[in-house]
Structure formats: C-alpha cells, structure tokens
Amino acid sequence: MNPEDLQGRIVHFPASQPLQMDAGPIIAPLTIAYQTYGELNNARSNAILLCHALTGDQHAANVHPTTGKPGWWQTMVGPGKPIDTDRYFVICSNVVGGCMGTTGPMSINPATGKSYGLDLPVVTIRDMVRAQAMLIDYLGIDQLFCVAGGSMGGMQVLQWVASYPERVFAAMPIATAARHSSQNIAFGEVGRQSVMADPDWRGGRYLDFGVRPQKGLAVARMAAHITYLSEDVLQHKFGRKYQDREKPTFSFDADFQIESYLRHQGSTFVERFDANSYLYMTRAMDYFDLAADYGGVLANAFRGAKTRFCVTSFTSDWLFPTVNSRAVVHALNASGASVSFVEIETDRGHDAFLLNVPELFATSRGFLEAAARARGIAVRTAA
Amino acid sequence: MNPEDLQGRIVHFPASQPLQMDAGPIIAPLTIAYQTYGELNNARSNAILLCHALTGDQHAANVHPTTGKPGWWQTMVGPGKPIDTDRYFVICSNVVGGCMGTTGPMSINPATGKSYGLDLPVVTIRDMVRAQAMLIDYLGIDQLFCVAGGSMGGMQVLQWVASYPERVFAAMPIATAARHSSQNIAFGEVGRQSVMADPDWRGGRYLDFGVRPQKGLAVARMAAHITYLSEDVLQHKFGRKYQDREKPTFSFDADFQIESYLRHQGSTFVERFDANSYLYMTRAMDYFDLAADYGGVLANAFRGAKTRFCVTSFTSDWLFPTVNSRAVVHALNASGASVSFVEIETDRGHDAFLLNVPELFATSRGFLEAAARARGIAVRTAA
Incomplete structure (x- = not known):
C-alpha cells in the first residue's frame, strides 16, 4: 500500500x-x-x-x-x-x-x-x-x-x-x-442534543469560528459506546476495578477503570470525527x-x-x-x-x-x- | 395536608x-x-x-x-x-x-x-x-x-x-x-461528563455566578431516562411515530415523538433538580x-x-x-x-x-x- x-x-x-x-x-x-x-x-x-x-x-x-x-x-x-x-x-x-x-x-x-x-x-x-x-x-x-x-x-x-x-x-x-x-432513535437524539448543547457547536457553523464542539461530541460518543458493548463484557473487562489503586478516592475523577476507558473513547473520537457528520449519520439511521x-x-x-x-x-x-x-x-x-x-x-x-x-x-x-x-x-x- | x-x-x-x-x-x-x-x-x-x-x-x-x-x-x-x-x-x-x-x-x-x-x-x-x-x-x-x-x-x-x-x-x-x-457506572459517568462539559457548570461554582448548567444536565437526564424504560415500552408507546404528521421533515427537529418526549424529560428535570446534586447522587450509587x-x-x-x-x-x-x-x-x-x-x-x-x-x-x-x-x-x- x-x-x-x-x-x-x-x-x-x-x-x-x-x-x-x-x-x-x-x-x-x-x-x-x-x-x-x-x-x-x-x-x-x-x-x-x-x-x-x-x-x-x-x-x-x-x-x-x-x-x-x-x-x-x-x-x-x-x-x-x-x-x-x-x-x-x-x-x-x-x-x-x-x-x-x-x-x-x-x-x-x-x-x-x-x-x-x-x-x-x-x-x-x-x-x-x-x-x-x-x-x-x-x-x-x-x-x-x-x-x-x-x-x-x-x-x-x-x-x-x-x-x-x-x-x-x-x-x-x-x-x-x-x-x-424507538430506543435507538432515543440514543441518537441524546447524542445530537449533547453536540448541540456545546456552545462551540454554534448552530453548526463552528468551522467558520475556528472552534469545534469537542466536549459535546465526546459525551455523545461515550453514551453511544456503552450501547456497542454488552453488560457482560463490561463486567468481565472492567467490573468495578479502580485505577491504579485498591480503594476509592471519593472524588469525581475517573476513579473506576470503566470511567477512564470511556473518557479515552470520547477524547480519541473527537480527534478523528466531525460533530456535524455525527448528527447526519445518526439521523440517517433514525429515518x-x-x-x-x-x-x-x-x-x-x-x-x-x-x-x-x-x-x-x-x-x-x-x-x-x-x-x-x-x-x-x-x-x-x-x-x-x-x-x-x-x-x-x-x-x-x-x-x-x-x-x-x-x-x-x-x-x-x-x-x-x-x-x-x-x-x-x-x-x-x-x- | x-x-x-x-x-x-x-x-x-x-x-x-x-x-x-x-x-x-x-x-x-x-x-x-x-x-x-x-x-x-x-x-x-x-x-x-x-x-x-x-x-x-x-x-x-x-x-x-x-x-x-x-x-x-x-x-x-x-x-x-x-x-x-x-x-x-x-x-x-x-x-x-x-x-x-x-x-x-x-x-x-x-x-x-x-x-x-x-x-x-x-x-x-x-x-x-x-x-x-x-x-x-x-x-x-x-x-x-x-x-x-x-x-x-x-x-x-x-x-x-x-x-x-x-x-x-x-x-x-x-x-x-x-x-x-460496570455498565451502570458507565452511564453514571456519561451523565456527570455531560454536566461538567457545560461551560455554565464553572467547576461546580455556578451558583456564585448566577448561572446553571441546564443544557448539560438535561442531556444527562435524557440519557438516564432511556435506561429507566424498557425497549418494549418505548416501542409500544412511541415506536417510530412522528409528531403531528405522517412523514418525516428531514430535519434535526424533534421529528419523532420519542425525541419530543425525551427533550421534555430533560427540560422539566432541570427546573427541579440541582446539577451538582446529580453528580453526588450518581457517584454515591457508583461507589x-x-x-x-x-x-x-x-x-x-x-x-x-x-x-x-x-x-x-x-x-x-x-x-x-x-x-x-x-x-x-x-x-x-x-x-x-x-x-x-x-x-x-x-x-x-x-x-x-x-x-x-x-x-x-x-x-x-x-x-x-x-x-x-x-x-x-x-x-x-x-x-
């Protein structure tokens, strides 16, 4: 190649x-x-x-x-x-x-x-x-x-x-x-609303402003990613395991491995995918x-x-x-x-x-x- | 009473x-x-x-x-x-x-x-x-x-x-x-990240600024609400029914009844619930x-x-x-x-x-x- x-x-x-x-x-x-x-x-x-x-x-x-x-x-x-x-x-x-x-x-x-x-x-x-x-x-x-x-x-x-x-x-x-x-349309709508809730989305015109709704798109991806996996595989792979330690930190950090994994899915996705395209793709499936x-x-x-x-x-x-x-x-x-x-x-x-x-x-x-x-x-x- | x-x-x-x-x-x-x-x-x-x-x-x-x-x-x-x-x-x-x-x-x-x-x-x-x-x-x-x-x-x-x-x-x-x-922790994390992604959350200090992260909280609620219902009940109640019409509008409006329903769940929820409390409640369940x-x-x-x-x-x-x-x-x-x-x-x-x-x-x-x-x-x- x-x-x-x-x-x-x-x-x-x-x-x-x-x-x-x-x-x-x-x-x-x-x-x-x-x-x-x-x-x-x-x-x-x-x-x-x-x-x-x-x-x-x-x-x-x-x-x-x-x-x-x-x-x-x-x-x-x-x-x-x-x-x-x-x-x-x-x-x-x-x-x-x-x-x-x-x-x-x-x-x-x-x-x-x-x-x-x-x-x-x-x-x-x-x-x-x-x-x-x-x-x-x-x-x-x-x-x-x-x-x-x-x-x-x-x-x-x-x-x-x-x-x-x-x-x-x-x-x-x-x-x-x-x-x-209906459930899949519902998940699609959550993803779209997450993108559109990001002020950097700017009514879809973000490219004109040199910004991108990365936070909203990352949350959309995180939610969708859960639906791509089974509960069993999540339980086997991540369960309730903590990151690098045995005990909870009692914080809102990514304390559990599953949290860290999801955040990674969100942050890497926004590097390669356009937020508006995400709206169009989910909408095509809905229709x-x-x-x-x-x-x-x-x-x-x-x-x-x-x-x-x-x-x-x-x-x-x-x-x-x-x-x-x-x-x-x-x-x-x-x-x-x-x-x-x-x-x-x-x-x-x-x-x-x-x-x-x-x-x-x-x-x-x-x-x-x-x-x-x-x-x-x-x-x-x-x- | x-x-x-x-x-x-x-x-x-x-x-x-x-x-x-x-x-x-x-x-x-x-x-x-x-x-x-x-x-x-x-x-x-x-x-x-x-x-x-x-x-x-x-x-x-x-x-x-x-x-x-x-x-x-x-x-x-x-x-x-x-x-x-x-x-x-x-x-x-x-x-x-x-x-x-x-x-x-x-x-x-x-x-x-x-x-x-x-x-x-x-x-x-x-x-x-x-x-x-x-x-x-x-x-x-x-x-x-x-x-x-x-x-x-x-x-x-x-x-x-x-x-x-x-x-x-x-x-x-x-x-x-x-x-x-693990799956439930994952859904919890999506909700928290949605709140935290809202710039009006302001690191949790939004009350000091007289604002509230309503968009982020609404998306969190929408995602969570799907998990409270069964696929069957969504299909029976909403199916693929359109709002007030027979045909799609080919738009990103709430074209399907399920979308309108979810948006309503999100917008009414933020009127009665505090975004930081939402973080604490989901975290308590995770732990x-x-x-x-x-x-x-x-x-x-x-x-x-x-x-x-x-x-x-x-x-x-x-x-x-x-x-x-x-x-x-x-x-x-x-x-x-x-x-x-x-x-x-x-x-x-x-x-x-x-x-x-x-x-x-x-x-x-x-x-x-x-x-x-x-x-x-x-x-x-x-x-």
Whole structure:
C-alpha cells in the first residue's frame, strides 16, 4: 500500500451529475472518497462493496491515515481473509454526509463558498446507497458480487437490494435492522442534543469560528459506546476495578477503570470525527425504515430479488438484537429469497462485527465461497 | 395536608452532632428535610422509612411543591394503599447530598459562607443511611417497622440492615442491587461528563455566578431516562411515530415523538433538580458495593440480622436486572435471613417501581400485613 492509497481515491462528479436526495434538494457537485483492495477480474464479476457503520469510513482494510490504527474491518478483509483481497475486488467508500472526503457537512457549499454545516440536506440511507451506485457506475461495474456491512452498513446492504436488486448477487447484512427502533432513535437524539448543547457547536457553523464542539461530541460518543458493548463484557473487562489503586478516592475523577476507558473513547473520537457528520449519520439511521417505503410490508422491499443473503446477528447485541435480524429473515423468506441466517453466541455485544469473532469469519467465508462458485468466480492463481 | 407540610419538615442538628462521612470529613451542622404521613402509635412500633431514588426527595406522598405533581410514591403510599398511612407512620427524608432541603452541594458551607459546590465530601449510600439514623433517633424511634425503597432507595434499604440490623424489623428493597454494575457506572459517568462539559457548570461554582448548567444536565437526564424504560415500552408507546404528521421533515427537529418526549424529560428535570446534586447522587450509587465492606462476601453484610425481607425485581428492568436481586436473595439465604422474592412480569422497565403495577402493590401489601401481625401492630380504628 503506497502513501497515495492512504489518502484514498477520489472521484469528483460534475455538477451535471448531481445526487438526488430523499429530502428534496440535490448535491452538486458530488465528491466520493473511496478505497479499493485487490483487482477487478476481466469479467468484472468479483467486486465486493463494503458499507461502513456510523463512525467508519473508506479505510476498511488499510492503516487509518489519521489514527495510525488498522482499518475498521482489517480482521475480515485482506489477503487470505474471509473477504479475500487475493480473490475479490473490494471497494469501500465514505458515505455521503461523512467527514473523510465524501461530500458532507464539512465540504464547501458552492452556493456560499463556506462549509455546508447544517445546510447540507439531511441524508438518508437511500441517499448513501444512491451515491454508491454512482461510484459503481463510474468504476464500470454492472453487478456487485456482494454488498456487505454491519450496523448502519447493514442498513445500506438491505437498501442496496431494495433499490438495485439486479445489481447485487449476494448480500451480507450483519448486526443490523430494517428500521431503527424507538430506543435507538432515543440514543441518537441524546447524542445530537449533547453536540448541540456545546456552545462551540454554534448552530453548526463552528468551522467558520475556528472552534469545534469537542466536549459535546465526546459525551455523545461515550453514551453511544456503552450501547456497542454488552453488560457482560463490561463486567468481565472492567467490573468495578479502580485505577491504579485498591480503594476509592471519593472524588469525581475517573476513579473506576470503566470511567477512564470511556473518557479515552470520547477524547480519541473527537480527534478523528466531525460533530456535524455525527448528527447526519445518526439521523440517517433514525429515518431508516425500509418497510415504510413499501407499503409497510418489508417482504415487498425484496420481492423479485434474486440476491442470496447471509444474515448474521450476535446474542449479546442489545442495540440491534437478533429479533431485528429475524424480522429481515422472515421478510426474505416471505419474498421467496435465498437466505441463510446465523445467530452467533458471543458476549461482545454490537461491536462483535468489528472484532475477532471466528464464527463470523467462518460464516462469511463459507457464504462467499458458495456464492463465488455459483457466480463462476475463479480462484486467482498466485502471480 | 396544610401548606406548611408542603414545605417539608426540617431538623437542624447542632454542630456538636456532626455527620461522619465515609470519605473522611464531617458535615456540621447537618440539616435534614423530611416529610411524615400518618401517626406514630404509642408503642412507636409502626414507623416505615421510605428511601428515595436518584432524583427523588422527601415528597413521597404529597403534591410536590415545585412541580405540582403527585409525590414519587403516591401510587404506593397513602390511606388504604399498600403502605397504608392509616396504619403506619411513614417517614421520608431527602438524602444527604440532595437538593430539597437536606445538606447538599447547594447548602452553605460554614467554612466559606458560600454554597459547598464540590467542596462537599463525596457522599456514600452509607452516609445517607447514617444521616437517616440520626433523624430516626431525633424522632425517638428505636426500631423501624420497615425500610422500603427502589433503585438507589433499595441500596439504602440494604445498607440499613447491614449498618443497623437491630433497628429494621422488615425490609423492602425493590429493583435494586448490592453493587452498581460496570455498565451502570458507565452511564453514571456519561451523565456527570455531560454536566461538567457545560461551560455554565464553572467547576461546580455556578451558583456564585448566577448561572446553571441546564443544557448539560438535561442531556444527562435524557440519557438516564432511556435506561429507566424498557425497549418494549418505548416501542409500544412511541415506536417510530412522528409528531403531528405522517412523514418525516428531514430535519434535526424533534421529528419523532420519542425525541419530543425525551427533550421534555430533560427540560422539566432541570427546573427541579440541582446539577451538582446529580453528580453526588450518581457517584454515591457508583461507589455502592455492600459486599466490599464485608470481605467480599455479601452474606456477611446480613449475618445475624433478624430482619425479614421482601425482594422485588421486574422482568424488563435492564438497569437493575433480576440477576442483581437474585444475588441479594442468595446472600440472604446464605446468611439465614427470612426472605421472600418476587420477580414481577412487566414491560415497564426499571421505572415500574414508581408506576401503577398491581402485582407490586399486592406483594407489598401482603408482605407488610404479615410483618405487622408478627410485629403486633394493631389495625387502627377510624377516628
């Protein structure tokens, strides 16, 4: 991987190719930042699109240029890994509304010459997918071999099949739902109110003032982070252990290890993520309700699709509990789709989709291998 | 109830009767604000102490003087109710560290002539109970017929038996735990960081500046409020329903009913509660670990106590799930105590202890009646 790749690839669509938004307005011009791994085969049949989650970005399988840490799905994606870059051409783009190069609230609004801030139309999951389809067109790919992602990424996977059924051969939605629950909207709202309560947010125009609502965003991240883990894993990992001592200090310092851990999550997050993007991403999830676009019948979203599905959930995920995945599976069954469903036993909570969970790797590898055989994707010989 | 009662009763302990705090320092002078309902019998054997939860106060069974709403346990306490004020003398005091008249961070620090702010020592559950014991002494009551409370109130119930086993005839800990879990400490820390992130908090000295960290406190309340309800009840009550319309506005307004509801919870809370008190209350819960004071063996906290227990939990309470109550029951069994345990099937989450839950009323009434017979408390004849 050369340094140029670390900055990411960029495509600037001309103003004549706008992105139509569900909210009404268009974005023009549209920029999409993306990464690719592996090589597209001659039949252009081996492309896998990865859809990132709330705070992810295009850096799925390379060292992250800002944090210096592994990409968010480097456990899953790479040479010889379940999403095998020796075999597949893997694409991951920063979603619309993001903050890593794709058009988002930090981007310049051509109408004002300043950053969009909240003037960017509210982004939906369908808008994200529509922009990804423009990228896939640009890359000259008719049909994706697979679309895969967890959490908000899984919502995009479901939307891909609903919007472009003929363009998705296989789909891997993980730890996700066809609609955001009331409780999840509630957590989203807490995060947004925390950002907006920070006086440095300045109605979303903080970039004009050279400040950033870091305290509010850090608290939002702390609250959200709790929902990504299970109670069991918190108890096992941190329990009631104190920092560097045996006894309480009777203070409001980070006396417990869990407090120190959460503060660290908050403070490192604000170094890499834009507060307004956080508002847009949470809002996109809140508005996601795939069935609502199909007369309230989720099965109708998938009617006629020949896509083969592998749906995965985790027993300890209370943000997107298995009941959500079951609802997707029932709808897929009702629509006559080909679907396999795996609920993986783990104490690692929602974040399990990002972690070293061998059952997830085995499930994904097996599903992709079977799909590759069905699609006629040859195993590449070593160069 | 006359207007004087609405202001609450007050006892000022002289500086010669200080409150010794677990953190080391003393509070002197100590003030306790409390309410009573019903009449103490001649044998002084019919007193029930109610312990309030995180944001409760002494106004358990009268119209709240600030909000104009019913007291926090008016469902449970009153003439003919399970905690029958025709039969029992009911006492409820604002805990130390609170903001409704008992010494807390808003109170004047005699050393400075200004409000304590964070100069008040960190308060523990045991400190709260120690202060309540001073009040019970002051009221001339040797043994309480019962100590009852939910959530943080339940922690005080458990601490009462551990600290003063001979002074508690019966105990009703509801929806509580013998220690705060790692996840609950995490939620506590989010709330504190939200308050402290508000620039109007001013290091806890906001009263000196005539401001209050209302935005930070409101966000803290919103986050906490989610944990008081169950996912099911949120889904049933609010689901994904929009405010006053059928379609999304594609904005960051409170588009969903759940958002409007949460914002309302936040904005009304800050009208009645002090931000520093919120820090002290959450911290007291975090530090609560009853077994830790007894060599790590919870049963030892209850060894020798003749108190009879009724432990109650709720199936949908994920803040203090039943496993916490079971741990208390196991310890009580191991210590040879008399204990009955009821897990109530309800979708109303942690807040069920404050709500109209007939099974809770029936359980409490039955337990108290049996205990009253054992204690020899006569049924009062109507005046």
